[in-house]
Amino acid sequence: MDFRTQVKPEKVSFTFSHHTPILLMGSCFAENIGERLDNHFFPVDVNPFGTLYNPASVAEGMRLLMKGKQFQSADLFFHEGVFHSFTHHSRFSASTAEVCLRKINERMQSSGIALRKAERLVVTFGTAWVYKLKSDGQVVGNCHKLPDKMFERVRLSVDEIVADWHSLIDTLRTENLSLKLLFTVSPVRHWKDGANGNQLSKATLLLAIDELRNRYPDQVGYFPAYEIMMDDLRDYRFYTDDMLHPSSLAVDYIWESFAASYLTDQSKNLLKDLAEIRRALNHKPFNPENDAYRTFLKQTMEKAERLNKIMGEDRLSPVLKMIDDRLYHNY
Secondary structure: OOOOOOOOOOOOOOOEOOOOOEEEEEOHHHHHHHHHHHHOOOOEEEOEOEOOOOHHHHHHHHHHHHHOOOOOHHHOEEEOOEEEOOOOOHHHOEOOHHHHHHHHHHHHHHHHHHHHHOOEEEEEEOOOEEEEEOOOOOEEOOOOOOOHHHEEEEEOOHHHHHHHHHHHHHHHHHHOOOOEEEEEEOOOOOOOOHHHHHHHHHHHHHHHHHHHHHHOOOOEEEOOHHHHHHHHOOOHHHEOOOOOOEOHHHHHHHHHHHHHHHEOHHHHHHHHHHHHHHHHHHOOOOOOOOHHHHHHHHHHHHHHHHHHHHHOOOOOHHHHHHHHHHHHOOO
């Protein structure tokens, strides 16, 4: 007997491999998947603006990357001793405008290049709710704990999201013909509006993505992370203590579904060995001079050299250099 409802992603017309440059943008779930791709040495760039939750802010970020926007002091505001950008997460904030701008613009430059090279764009929407500045109507990516009275909170409609992203996808396709988009809805529940409000928000996102899939059947796909969490892993043991965020075990399960559905056979076959190399790099020895540790490093290097030949393009050359430094330069 089967005592669970297993959610299987629909097939899409494209795959992901270690030769596929990938850009991920959106909610913290984009970072969850991006981290696991990075841990397995895929060429990824994750959330160049930090965590963004709503479709309008993600779309605006994409447009700024395409324009090659460089932020100026006028784009920042000062609050409680820190400089912030309404477009960026607080990880870019700093006590001086110079440091804040340097962090922002260095990332804008590198991620602008990453977008132009990207062959896959993974977009995770978290909520259909947006905060607009009352002063000028700007949708902000982050409120930075400013007073609520400064903002108007509204829920985007399906038509608004579709119109915004229809225009953006057309522009992206003009700039980069090889780019394919995979949308997903974050499994994190937004509880500010209660159970019904969360469902209305998620439903808005799902309907908008479905319409975009219908308009771009060969360029746009959908990965059911939200449905896997809600219907496959429908048990509170798969949540963190706040009962809203997926646990690490749940994210691993969703990652395994993602990998099984979209990775090429070659990349899937490399995952186990690549994970072992990542664990070896993260290992902190008690005594780096120990012969047993040096033997461990040499075995790891042999494995990395073998995988590097399989993957091509010297994908693991930074790893080989790191191991070499530990072996011969007193790590």
